[in-house]
Amino acid sequence: MNEFDGISPIQNSAMEGKPISIRLYNFIIAALIFIGFCVMGAGCYITRDIHFLMYLSSHAFSVMGITFLGTIGGLILMSAAQSRQSVPMSLGGFILFITTFGFISSIGVMAADLPAINTAFTATAAITVIFGALGVLFPRFFAKISGVLCGALLAVVLVEIVLMFMGIDQTATDYVIVVLFACFIGWDTYCATQVPPTVPNAVLMASNLFVDIMNVFLRILSIINRSNN
Template identity: 55%
Template sequence: MAGILSPTAPLFVALFERTKYMNDIQGYQNGPVETGASRAKEMSPRAYNLAMSALIFLGFCAMGAGAYFTSTMSFARMMMSGAALPLVFGSFILTIVGMVMMSAAAGKQSVGLSLVGYVIFASTFGLTASFGLANYDLPTINTAFIATAAITFVFGALGVTFPKFFQRVYGIGFGILLATILVEIALMFMGVSQSITDLIVIVVFAGFIGYDTYVATTVPPTLPNAVLMASNLFVDIINVFLRILNILGRRD
C-alpha cells in the first residue's frame, strides 16, 4: 500500500489541483483568485513572499511529522492489519477538502477560511506524501532536498524572467501530467521500473514551479492569495522531491 501511495498519490493531488485551478491560472475572469479589488488587506511584497515561504516550510514540517508517524511499528502493524486504510484514504479526501476551502477563500478573500484550509491541506497532504520516506536513509533525503531546493530556485527565477515561455508550455505540461499518471498506473500493475516516469515528472513539475512562481507575482499580495499560491508551489515541490528520492534510491 505504501508503495502505491508514495509517490503516485501526490500526482493525483496535483491533477486535481491543476484541473480545478485551470481557469484561474490561465487568467479567466471568474477564477477564484481575485486580481481586482480585494477585500483582504494587502501586504507588502516582502511580507507576502515571507508568508508563502513560511507556509511552504510548515508544509515540510507536516511531512516530517507524517514521516515519523508512518515509520513507527504501531503504524506498520496498522498497515498489516488493514486498520490504516481509513486513515490513508481519509487523509487523501481531506487534502482535497482543504484545497477546495483555499480556493473558496481566495475568491472571498477570507483570511480565516484560507488558513483553516491550509492547515487541513498541509497536515493531510504531508501525511500522504510521507509514505515510503522510511525506505531512504538521511543522507539520501538530504541530497534530494538540496537538489529540490536548487530546482525550485532556478525554475522560480526562470518563471519570473521568462513568463511567456511558461505560459505557452503550461497546457502541454498538464497533458503530460495526465498521460504520465495513466502510464504509471499501468506500469505499476505490470511491475515495470518507473525511472523514466520519475524524470518526466521532475521536468513537468519544474515547469509548474516556474509558472506558479510567476502567477504568484501577478495576484494582489493578500494572505488568502499567499496561502493558495503556497499550496500550489508546495504540491509542485513535493512531487519533484519524491521523484528525486526515487531516482537516488535506485542508485543506492
C-alpha cells in the same frame, strides 16, 4: 513577486481583498512552504513508529482515504477562501491540507535512508530556486505552457498506471515527472506574481508550490532509492 501585471491569464477582479506588502506576501509564501516541510518531518517521525506501522498495515485503506479527502477538502477551502478573500477560511483550509498532504508525503519517505533524503532535498532545493527564478524572469513563456504541462502530466500518469500493472520499471517516468513539476514550479511562481498580494492568495500559492516541490522531492528520492538497490 507581482511585477508582471498586464500579461496574466488570471482574472484578478474576482480576487480583490485587503492588500499586504509584497515583502510580507513573499514571506508568507516562504514561511508556509517551510511549515509544510516541518509537518512532513513530523510525519516521518510518526510513520517510522512500530505501533503506527502495525496500525497502518491493518487500516491502510481508511488512512489513505482520510488523508486524500482531507487534502482535497483543504484545497477546496483555500480556493473558496481566495474567491471570498477570507483569511480564517484560508488558514483553516491550509491547516487541513498541510496536515493530510504532509502526512501522506511522509509515507513516501519511510523506506529511505538519511543520505538519500539529504541528496534528494538538496537537489529539490536547487531545482526550486532555479525554476522559481525562471518563472519570474520569463513570465511570458510560463504563461503559455500551462496547458501543455497539464496534458503531459495526465499522459505520464496514464502511462505509469499501465507500467505498474505490467510490472515494468518506472525510473524513466520518474525523470519525466521531475521535469514536469520543475516546470510547474516556474508556472506557479509566475502565477504568484499575477494575483493581488493578499493573505488568502499567498496561502493558496504556497500550497500549490508545496505540491510541486514535494512531487519533485519524492520522485528524486524514488530515483535515488532505485539506483541504490
